[in-house]
Amino acid sequence: MATTSDSGEIEGFGQVSRTVGTVFRYLLLAATMFGIVMLGVLLLYVANDAIRPLTADPGWYLVFLLALVVPSAAVGWTVRRRDSEAFNFGTLLVGMLVVSLMFSGGVALLVIDVVPPLVALAYAIGIAVPVGLSVLLTGQAHRISFTPRLAATTALFYLSLFGLPGPVGGALGVPQVVPSLVGAIQSIPVIPVDWMMIAAVVGGGSAAAVGAYAAGIGDRTTGLYAATAAFAATLVAGALGPAVGLGAVPAVVVTAVAFVPTGAYAWRGGFAEEGSPLGLVFAATVVGGALVGALAVDALGFAGPASWVDWGFLTSAHSGTAENAGLYPAIGGSILLMATVAALSFPLGVGAAVYLEEYAPDNALTRFVDVNISNLAGVPSVVYGLLGLGVFVTYLGQSAGTVLVGGATLALLILPIVIISSREAIRSVPSDMRQASYGMGATRWQTVKNVVLPEAFPGILTGTILALGRAIGETAPLIMIGAPNVVFNLPDTLGSKVSAMPLQVYAWSGLFASEDFYTKAVPAGVVVLLAVLLAMNSVAIVLRNKFERTG
Amino acid sequence: MSEQNRDEQRTGDAGSPDPTDDEMLIQTDVSESVERTGASFDRDTVVSARDINVWYGDDQALQNISMDIPEKSVTAMVGPSGCGKSTFLRCINRMNDLIDSARVEGDLYLRGKNVYDDDVDPVALRRRVGMVFQKPNPFPKSIRENVTYGLKIQDKGGDYDEIVEESLKRAALWEEVKDQLDESGLELSGGQQQRLCIARAIAPDPEVLLMDEPASALDPVATSQIEDLIEELAQEYTVVIVTHNMQQAARISDQTAVFLTGGELVEFDDTQKIFENPESQRVEDYITGKFG
Secondary structure: OOEEOOOOOEEEOOOOOOHHHHHHHHHHHHHHHHHHHHHHHHHHHHHHHHHOHHHOOHHHHHHHHHHHHHHHHHHHHHHHHHOHHHHHHHHHHHHHHHHHHHHHHHHHHHHHHHOOHHHHHHHHHHHHHHHHHHHHHHHOOOOOOHHHHHHHHHHHHHHHHHOEOHHHHHHHOOOOOEOOHHHHHHOOOOOOOHHHHHHHHHHHHHHHHHHHHHHHHOOHHHHHHHHHHHHHHHHHHHHHHHHHOOOHHHHHHHHHHHHHHHHHHHHHHHOOOOOOHHHHHHHHHHHHHHHHHHHHHHHHOOOOOOOOOOHHHHHOOOOOOOOOOOOHHHHHHHHHHHHHHHHHHHHHHHHHHHHHHHHOOOOHHHHHHHHHHHHHHOOOHHHHHHHHHHHHHHHOOOOOOEHHHHHHHHHHHHHHHHHHHHHHHHHOOOHHHHHHHHHOOOOHHHHHHHHHHHHHHHHHHHHHHHHHHHHHOOOHHHHHOOOOOOOOOOOOOOOOEOOOHHHHHHHHHHOOOOHHHHHHHHHHHHHHHHHHHHHHHHHHHHHHHHHHHHO | OOOOOOOOOOOHHHHOOOOOOOOOOOOOHHHOOOOOOOOOOOOOEEEEEEEEEEEEOOEEEEEEEEEEEEOOOEEEEEOOOOOOHHHHHHHHOOHHHHOOOEEEEEEEEEOOEEOOOOOOOHHHHHOOEEEEOOOOOOOOOEHHHHHHHHHHHOOOOOOHHHHHHHHHHHOOOHHHHOOOOOOEHHHOOHHHHHHHHHHHHHOOOOOEEEEEOOOOOOOHHHHHHHHHHHHHHOOOOEEEEEOOOHHHHHHHOOEEEEEEOOOEEEEEEEHHHHHHOOOOHHHHHHHOOOOO
């Protein structure tokens, strides 16, 4: 209340009570923090059980404190004060190195234990050649019209993958005349060394990606140099790998999947336009500190924490004793399941989203589908498991618990989520751009292909990865379709029995219920599962940030 | 410009040309003048509307619009907000088809061909009628790809580099962007983006260029650049521009059509006449700022 003096001047404005508002605000804060704190406490508890930080020597902590924590904090603080952009870049670089090392583990698992190198090479060439040729054809788009180009591209892929007459001829009883490119490569008499084939497949892929990335920043020549340098680095790693005791194949995979992309990113952030070497300094301090620390504790003989998550846990199969039990087949199973799920749910989900957003007329049927997709997203996963069991196993006669059945069931489970998030991404493309395209005389298909999908793609990808993160943690559907609790070998075909990380953890906690498994294998499994999940989500977050910055 | 009212009777559909001949460029008798707007011009007619009515759901946006738009000149449409001038513009290239609730009745001839005939593919129509929108809307692609977009989707051949240079020069943007053709069109300023959109619209060489308040989102300097550009373009293209800026219409247009609330075309004549000596009292009131 304003108090006014006799002369009309205001002496003060008084106070308005905010007690209720303040109470409300802190109640909201409590509500926000409730779940996060609960989960945080649980995770700390599990991580403590799995990694057992208290078993380490105090000297071990001291060494890492001196080598890693103190210098990183000091350099990080200085860099951040000078140039916060460079600090963010450095943090991202370190994160990228860690995540890409994890991914290289996954890739190594695939190319070493699942797909024989020669088959991988054959398919890589068999797909790369027609892709290259069709890119050349697309470059001639203004001379050759769309239909012949589509026909030629289809023919190229068919020839390369199946030969003549291929499965079509096989169905009609015509014998194979011309072998496919894939078949021809696999039947060559002289087989190159494993690591060279893997270098060609993985290194070639990563060199192409790095080249495209560099060409996006600089020009074509830069891209070509970058790709050549990346491929050369992979080859050098393969040749030098055995000399440092790493083995040629792991050296090739780690270089191609982790070091080369991280290096390309570091080059851009450190030396290319608008980059700052300060961020590199910070990243180098962290990585260097970790390496120096590791070497120092080794030399000084300080024991690290006796963690249950160790190399043995990651690379061995289940065993009768908790100490020897490992997660390897389950990790591989999860990776293969995710690949199958992605291959099935991405085209189906994005296709449905594009139809519903761009083509579907606004009528009762569309609204019905609309409402029910949202409902499907809420159906419990155990029901999807039952659906998978009923449709794929009982009705279609697939054998229970295979990669294909598990992948298809999980794909059904996340399909509504993929559709919903893809629709969201497509809807966020400004209608101005669609109008511009239609105004130029583009057909609906040309507008979708040239304007809507490229613009919505990062959003679609983010949504799909987050949905995959849901699928990777699902246990109930896998139990329903009869996935075995324990698998001792990696599945190597779509028809092999598969286990998955959450299923293995569940098996340890239930079927092999003993104090040992509760306290050792289960927390270790949970930590690995969460780490994989976190890696996937971080990729999604980085994609989303990139999207927001450019958009 | 000739001012005579020819006052001919409309001959109706009998006068429309052979509907299968989409390429027909010969002038036909749809160019006859319309009594209520009282105007006819000494240039050949390109776009000719006859009794166009548009509804959005139950709301009528345009009422019986009839007008003849002459070629290679700037025709401005002015009027208060919601008077249907943009709606009419979108009738010319059938962009209203994209709005579910919109319903168009009447005939609209482009070079003698009724674009609302059943055999007209609106996509093919839009390839001959370029459009520039109110808000600059370049694609998030490189400047070069923006300009060649129309050529690519139309499977048109030709020397793309030359067409890019030519279109950007016509859009008065070449000097500013010739060294950054591979950079994103979104990195340009608002005025540059709008000129890029104009370059994109004229690259496939349309017959008519529609502009829906092309300068309303721009600052005065960019606006004056766009205005100069429109006058240049009118030497080669038939430009139809919607604007709510009276001065702009007076500066750049050869003919002006005044739409007033309720979706009626009140007067259509030479710009000079509209601004100096309009026949309708309502138009005079609107132009002098008494309402609207």
